[in-house]
Amino acid sequence: MAVDPSVLVEGVNNLWILVVTFLIFFMHAGFAMLEAGQVRAKNVANQLTKNLLTWSVGVSLFFIVGYGVSNLVAGFGFDPAFNLAPTDWIDWLFGAVFAMTAATIVSGAVAGRAKLRAYVTYTVALAAVIYPVVIGFTWTAEPGLVALVTGELFGTQIAFQDFAGGMIVHGMGGLAGLTAAWILGPRLGRFDERGVNVIPGHSMTFAVLGTLMLAFGWYGFNVGTQFEIFVTEGDGIAFMGEALGRVAMTTTLSMAAGAMGAGLVAWYKTGKVDTLYVANGLLAGLVGITAIPNTTAWWGAFVVGGLAGAQLPIVFAFVEKRLQIDDVCAVFPVHGSAGILGALAYPFVAAPGMLPDGAGIFEAFVAQILGVAVIAAWTILATGLIWRGLRAIGQARVSSGHERDGLDAAEHGVETYPEFGMGEERVMTDGAGLRSDGGVRNE
Amino acid sequence: MAVDPSVLVEGVNNLWILVVTFLIFFMHAGFAMLEAGQVRAKNVANQLTKNLLTWSVGVSLFFIVGYGVSNLVAGFGFDPAFNLAPTDWIDWLFGAVFAMTAATIVSGAVAGRAKLRAYVTYTVALAAVIYPVVIGFTWTAEPGLVALVTGELFGTQIAFQDFAGGMIVHGMGGLAGLTAAWILGPRLGRFDERGVNVIPGHSMTFAVLGTLMLAFGWYGFNVGTQFEIFVTEGDGIAFMGEALGRVAMTTTLSMAAGAMGAGLVAWYKTGKVDTLYVANGLLAGLVGITAIPNTTAWWGAFVVGGLAGAQLPIVFAFVEKRLQIDDVCAVFPVHGSAGILGALAYPFVAAPGMLPDGAGIFEAFVAQILGVAVIAAWTILATGLIWRGLRAIGQARVSSGHERDGLDAAEHGVETYPEFGMGEERVMTDGAGLRSDGGVRNE
């Protein structure tokens, strides 16, 4: 009568991986609600369809092509998912839900004017190539590309640290979204000679519902990335409680600090606690910690989350007012800048003993800068190429007539709320009075 | 110091069973949202109440009567759930969430005109007898009824294969819904001398939310039906990773293919990608694989899911235009025909070595046909009997006045959205212009 430790470890860890994979999959429901709530009623079904197709098209491509590409880039040859042993499909699915998170972030940035076929084309590229390349030189081939450079620089290989994808998934998605939104141009009436027009989403309730669904799934995302409950040790097993406990704690505190940080800045700026800033701040706090939940001190979780939340209203205003990019669902401040911030904060908020061997704060910081820079450069380049290509052939954006009518009617032939009497289209001039839909005016 | 393998296996498997049971329970929230979104605003609270009562009344009946009936039919005597040892209540609850899934499917077909008491009466019958009989000659008594017949036919007992209930739960529910909707008759104004009138649901957002919640729970439904993480083997344990991995992979790919298949057919037919078809196609893809996720090859998952999705718009149109049955939430194309398709596809899409001993494709196909036929015959018969009985005593359907006012006011005394100004009732003539609510016109 004897239990083989390695079988025990494999089974329990895979049970855990399956459960957290389901939680991470559920984030698609969260993204769908968060984004649906932040778009106009006439574009809700379009946003929902994009979410459904992101998953469906994306996961199919990642199965047939993307997984193999990540292995190819990592130097293991093109080893596609359909050749895996059945047991390893658990790991493949665990990887796929991270890939699809990166993909779905983009849809929030290009809401309300991208053609469905353009979005699907980009999703194909992201799932088959863009994201697989990113993990190909990070997670799939640890210690990865950055360690080669730091080996040259410092004589010791210091890898880019991104535990659960704060930069690899969220930062990447946020930068891709910003790039696509920039090339696509703003929605009609979003900016005009009189300044910035706010086009409020149609339902705060769906937006906050999506926020809380995402936070639920995020526990799977972060704590589940500590995918080992047990490891074999000697001829027995060891419990990875320290790692699990730290990730659970830092994820919780950074999320909390993100909501408070964004709420406080909004309160300071306007005297009111904007609900959407609090919700998006909570998400920014989660994004901020996602690269480093396994190394950060408890006070560091408050710092990272607080900063990730606080930067949200500021970066959002910068993107909107200075760059005049129409990032509809604020995916850059939530996923992009917060993801970068967290990755770079790593050495400054780490608990004692949590830096890699041979690395001081400076060396670790350099490795983080290199990792962020490489991912950012590749993402912006590849995304820019595809959307510029789509724009060049006139397939990026719907006609202005379709945009005014709404994408639900034009692209899907449906009406999301056929019974609710819609008020007149309303666009708020930045802090000032109400005006009719700028979209009409700007024609 | 020694861990008993059988205690270890029992504990870890039951932990897993509890978690997936909770996920499957959550499908009630998914069904509630999916159905609420697809009915008129005046009938939403009615639909929600039916969902709440399906679970409440159904699970009580399944505890007191239904579980015992399934044992009785399987030849084990009437052994009710309240006599179980406490540990076995975990298994009972795992069975109960499948039973209640079958029950709740029906509510979507009879939306908008069934009396609450009629629906509750039918739920009592389904939970106490109809569904328990189905599992009594399949799951509860494996190898089950079909194996007796195939033993006579082929000299080797080939059982009906339905891993997670593609036919036993979903096909059964879909057929029951279609039968009930047929007997009940269509909603007022749904069909008239000028053809078919489309009565769109009140919220695409809730419908898609429900879709994604269901997909989340479905991972519990399918992967969780591989309820053994470990088995004892020799004097040790073995990990069931191959089975878990295959089910997780096929469930994912079939779901994806279902959404794409339905979307493509809709696009081909109308030039637009109807959101509701994509969502229901995703569900049909899930239903399609549910009988066979443990045996299907990766390419077979694409095939089954793709076909299950593609048949959806076609079967829906057939039910609507030819049969003129008012299956409000499309439960037959989503659960019925997709479930039958998946069960019958089994031998044609199986991975090598996945057919039962002694069975070729032909023998396995015959067993599947037999299983589908027996379940379909019993379901249609029993369901037909009850709804015809209810109709005969005038208790099946609300009065036309109540139907026009909406079931929320008539049956529940509530208004779902007391503050939202409702537009005028709108019914679309099949592909043509708008008209006032046919319900009024057809009186």
Add this chain to the structure above:
Amino acid sequence: MAVDPSVLVEGVNNLWILVVTFLIFFMHAGFAMLEAGQVRAKNVANQLTKNLLTWSVGVSLFFIVGYGVSNLVAGFGFDPAFNLAPTDWIDWLFGAVFAMTAATIVSGAVAGRAKLRAYVTYTVALAAVIYPVVIGFTWTAEPGLVALVTGELFGTQIAFQDFAGGMIVHGMGGLAGLTAAWILGPRLGRFDERGVNVIPGHSMTFAVLGTLMLAFGWYGFNVGTQFEIFVTEGDGIAFMGEALGRVAMTTTLSMAAGAMGAGLVAWYKTGKVDTLYVANGLLAGLVGITAIPNTTAWWGAFVVGGLAGAQLPIVFAFVEKRLQIDDVCAVFPVHGSAGILGALAYPFVAAPGMLPDGAGIFEAFVAQILGVAVIAAWTILATGLIWRGLRAIGQARVSSGHERDGLDAAEHGVETYPEFGMGEERVMTDGAGLRSDGGVRNE
């Protein structure tokens, strides 16, 4: 090759604790939807913001102060959460999600007129002191305060039984909510010289969605409180299947009976099955069993759930008509009186052998009364003090102008549904005709 039983037990139990902790966290999404659905459209964003901040502010305070206070009260000195070993942060988070459940209940009672800063101030007090004191003399220091008294009374220490927080979390939250609502006073127009005015919530769909999300999370709450899957036994392990199975079964049946009980009473009183009563009855059934799911017989689960559901419409009417307290989301009948009922029912519905050693029904009942009384007295006292203090300095309640305009505009500067045409404000006179918003009339 040997697996250490204590490491195995620790790892598997912590995996389970993490999963159920995530489920319990998800109850915040459920509360947010339940409460949002039950308030006016003009106050939805305010309600959602309170939910987001309850979690964010509360969990931060519970980390820095509250956890230490509970240890201090239990006699272990002020031992704060940030000093824990990393592995123990799993347990801390498991405790924190219970604490935050108690906190969030209050927000439903004070909806529509409490100042955001007042609510946040109270949340700080609850998370840092009020709730930690309650667990300090119950869960943290078992057998706890009551056992000292029963030791004096009966010569044998009989502890207050509250397995998962039916009284400690829900009863406490319900009483706190009632106290706060009483001190705050009703919403404008809720009561006037002509009697009681019903102010219906803006969306039954969100309310029922929240109900089912809560029920999902509640499986984590109750079954997860049996946090031991395994225990070490001799030099091996034992599986806690009996406890897990009983809790899963009683939780299910009491939930079902609660929905049926409330629905039947509503039907008896009005001839209609009010959807919101069925939903809240389901929750009351869950609350009712939460103190005693591990000891109750199967028939007792039906009894407790049925009574908890049946008392809901009656207690709600009493609070509304006699006490004229405006408990907006019915948190007292759902969480307060149902929680007290369940705790007191303990000895009368216990399965054989489930009373503590040395306790008959009488002795056990006295212990329950003592526990309920102590928790109630402390909760009402502390809550009353804080809200009276806030009222005294004019910080408890928004101005009547802000209340009429809605808290979304006044406190958050947002509009939840900027596109949906809102009907005129509607207030129903108790059972009679419709009138314009009493809020205007009562000025």
